[in-house]
Amino acid sequence: MFGPLVGQAATARVRAQVGRRGGAGGAGAAERPRPGAGRIGMIAAGAFVMDPADGFPVGTPYGMPASLSRHSYAHFAAGSVTFTALIAACYVLGRHFGRAGNRGRALTSRVAGTAPLLGNGWAMSGGEAGTLTLAIGVITAMARISATAFRYRRGL
Template identity: 35%
Template sequence: MTRTDSRPQTATTTPTTATTKTGTTIAAAPTAPTATRALSRGAVGRARLLGGAVLAGPFFLAAGITQGILREGYDFTRNAFSQLSLGEGGWIQRTVFVLTAALVLAGAAGLRQALRDGPGGTWAPRLVGLFGISCLAAAVFDADPGAGFPAGAPEERVPSMSTEGMLHMLAGMVGYLALCAAFLVLARHFAAAGARGWARGCRIVPAGVLAGFVGSAGSVLAFASGAALGLLWLAAVAARIGRGTPVVTGDRQNHSS
């Protein structure tokens, strides 16, 4: 009598090979588990890049507030965060600009991967990247002193800007205009996915950012509020995209916004 092996057989996922008539060995296509692992690694890498955009705004604001509290003579109602680059200890704020730029540029790369071939997939990452470059420019060109900061600076605002101060201001203007444009592009992405609330937010926030910049002529706090709004909304949309944007097929919405 023939004895049979009753032990359970375990399926293997080792890639197989095939040999042609000419003797050439051809590797088989990757197995399903291998492809799954590759996709998982790609998703983790994309999430880490998007995490840069999530962290950039809170990091910049926390660093600015902390320095404003600790730096002698700094007044939140009269001085902008950019002026923290001046005087003794100014290297800290310049470093903050550089690190913020690195985080934003990483986020732009993550957006490029997440939105590839979809609405907003071309211009949103480019515009966010331009905002990151403007942060680097802000680290290179210092703002002008004034309003009593740093110590020894005139108590009033300087009536005429230096070339370096003008370049700093220009970098900020270009960067935040690019960021506002990126939000408008991302509105298309969210609208196409059926996330109407997020799409609406991406259309409203640029108006708030620009209103803060317009109001900066009369109040530094207005400027700071507009800038903070843009940074925090970037963090919010990057986090939302990192979790996966809702997908709508036909008339049926799979996830609510």
């Protein structure tokens, strides 16, 4: 339950640290950390639950329901806000590392930011195993942000 909220808090913390350590020309000069978007989106996505579909929860018939409720649409919107914040955090890290001359970390940050973008697009389009592709993308981005947080926390 608290795992995603901790992840969003870590994202905000990393973004703030990168901005602080970046100095005048760092990532914080152009992009100010906006931790509220991810947190609010995550809370709203939890408050507005998706309709049962495609075998979830257990016992639900496979396939999508004929129509979606307002709660499902609100869940989609809140999730989109949260994923956009996650994607933006990865791209901010990519820009920071690129300016710092660390091309490898810049590239992996941008790839990690692109993964949930593609996963979310595939899931929203109704693609096969959309939830799985979205999960893989989000885990990739969270892993990249976690690795960055670890490095900054350890002073590496």
